[in-house]
Amino acid sequence: MRNLKLSLTAAVLGSTAMMSPAFADGHLTIVDEPLELTIHMHWPRSQGYQEDYPVELAAREMTGIHLIDQTAGANSTDSGEAMNLLLAQGNLPDIVGGHLIRQPVNEYGPQGAFLPLNDLIAEHAPNIQAYFDDHPEVFNSMQAYDGNIYYIPYLPDGLFGRAWFIRQDWLDALGLEQPQNVDELYETLVAFRDQDPNGNGVADEVPFFSRAWEEAIRLVTLWGARTSGSDTYHDFYVNADGMVTHGYSEVAYRDGLSNVANWYAEGLIDAEIFTRGSSSREFLLSENLGGVTHDWFASTSGYNAALADEIPGFNFIPFLPPEDINGVRFEEHRRIPVKPDGWAISFSNEHPIETIRYFDFWFTEEGRLMSNFGVEGDTWNMIDGEPVFTDEVLDSDRAVNSQMYEVGAQIQRGYWQDYRYEWQWTAEAAREGIELYMANDLLLPIFLGVAFTEDEQAVYDRYWPSIRTYMLERQQAWVLGTGDVVEDWDDYAETLDDMGLQDVLGVMNQAYARQYGG
């Protein structure tokens, strides 16, 4: 049945390909005879690669390469599990792609499961090579410990992720200005707590809240401390001396956390921040309780429209990060330019050159537009040299990204995202905020991670998970008022060293120097 369906599709395609004038010049053709390649593609939105994606059908016409779904673990939503299942089976499909493939690909690539791509890219993939020439740090970050790269990543576009948001209408009601530094932020939060900005006569306001308790910890950045160097919480970062280090082992963090604990004790931070969970933003905003948060531009701006009828005057807008105690204004969170998602070529692939040329197709102008916006004429049109979504897509009840996933665009193949895709459906308030953030120099260098040798990995695995657990335990305890961070600090620092922090930082820096030529 399945085969019949496939050959039918192929027959229909064959005929449309001959008639279709749009791609008639064939400058993107990779193979003259149609070539079928099998693919594993497991990612959160779909546990498989649908062979009837309009984008796949169009790419097939343009390149002659036809992807056949052979995804393992389709009954699980855990992509890591699916990957392990696939590897354990042994016979890999030609292309292995999807969510979170970096770790397995870089671990099993050197063992022979995946092909090193360096030479293939240099010889057959001019467009991918051009990207790496422009972004050497991305190339470096992708290397496995043997110095080769084993996958073509999903490369997100856009710089800012999270921003500071405040209830501008509350500020107006209390006659306050947007806070410009730590002290003003403190006064603003106190005013939100005490002066009943929501006007219901009850002191029920929650001055600072967040969907993630880690954002309350990130307030330490106001005292010059660091919590992460990437878009993942509690990650390492590269300090001013070019060394990899961890924010939670530094004195600035002690002072910052001591102040955060005070803010928490004074009721300026949501008392239930540790258990309220992911619905807290929805709840606290719609109940007219929340004042300030640090959250994603697009989704947080959306509440202005959603709550306009329920809460008269509701105006929750981005404001610039307040200056820290040293007078520096920075935004610690930023989007990461390279994701651990994408695709790789397995050792059993008999057509590596055609495959890398196919990967390269998605980095050509046509391929990139299609991977971002879908098929031209269906979901978007070129207007004055800019790809613009059709009104049908933009005015739909459903989010643009969900619509894209269904046509096979924005899925986790190796591709380079185009920020114009997101900008078109970003709310006006968020656009203004992003422009405000862009106009100021707020970003810090990003830490893109390192690839360990097996020995380094052993040191990291042996010590780091326990150290991290200990750091987080103490962190929450201090914020909740069990113990005092300043008093406990010497003990804490000593325990971190006893637990092997210096060994972990040692292998981190060793790997970092090797990989980034530090």
Next chain:
Amino acid sequence: MAELDRTAEAEPATYTINQPTRMERIIDHLKADWQIYLLLAPTVIWMLLFLYKPMYGLQIAFKDYSVFRGIAASPWVGFEHFETLFTNDQFIRAIRNTVTISALGLFFGFPVPILLALMFNEVLSQTYKKVTQTIVYLPHFISSVIIAGIVITAFSPSAGIVNSLLNWLGLDSIYFLTRPEWFRPIFIGTGIWQEAGFSSIVYLAAISGVSPTLYESAVVDGASRWQMMWKITLPSILPTIIIMLIIRIGNILEVSFEMIILLYQPATYETADVVNTFIYRQGLQGGQYDLAAAAGLFNAVVAFILVMSANSISKRFSRTSLW
């Protein structure tokens, strides 16, 4: 049963000599009762496939396991993973927490279904009995995620019913789920609430199997309901109770960890982090299956020792045992 075993051990010689006849006997058995063996077959096949075959994989506890290389081709590393585990203070703490949570859970949780069963047995009104039974069975059928949501809400410092009660009594609110000292009572209490009703079914079944003649003669002898419960019902279901106890003891290292993951915080790791959650977190840092297998093997060995000792103690003192 035990006597049979002993004869088999004491006389190995007869064993070999009798083998052909033994074989014939087995075939005769199979022929005579083939329907029963047929019914048994799916379970035996299931056990072989899902419980015995995976034991082959246990060896990765002693290997540097690579999914791609496969079990056979991964190099041996001896006891390295066990060393890693036992030199880690957090693993030791996790074992301590697991045993404490389980032991407390057993102590407080084990009698509850028995009490419930005895109480249901004494209820006269059929309607009342059915309604209450349904109410206490119900939580068993709710998923852990929802139960955890209910618990988090009930113990919330601002809107939770528990803190509202405390406030009403003039006490201060407590942020229960971030307090290490409150984690165990909440976790164990939740477990009892969720499972006690459903677990009582086994005991109710045992009670319904007690011969009515015992009660009839007791009534003739003028026994009160209380005396009948103590002298007839309880002793009659004692074997069931002991079997259930032995099973529970064997599972003492198996705390329902998905519930813990839903309820714990770094702030409560001190009392809440159990072996399985520890492994879950360690494993997340790069799929360390070999290390997780080592911890799982350790769990299994401890469970085996516990079941064996519980069984032999029970055999010696109450003459009831699993085998």
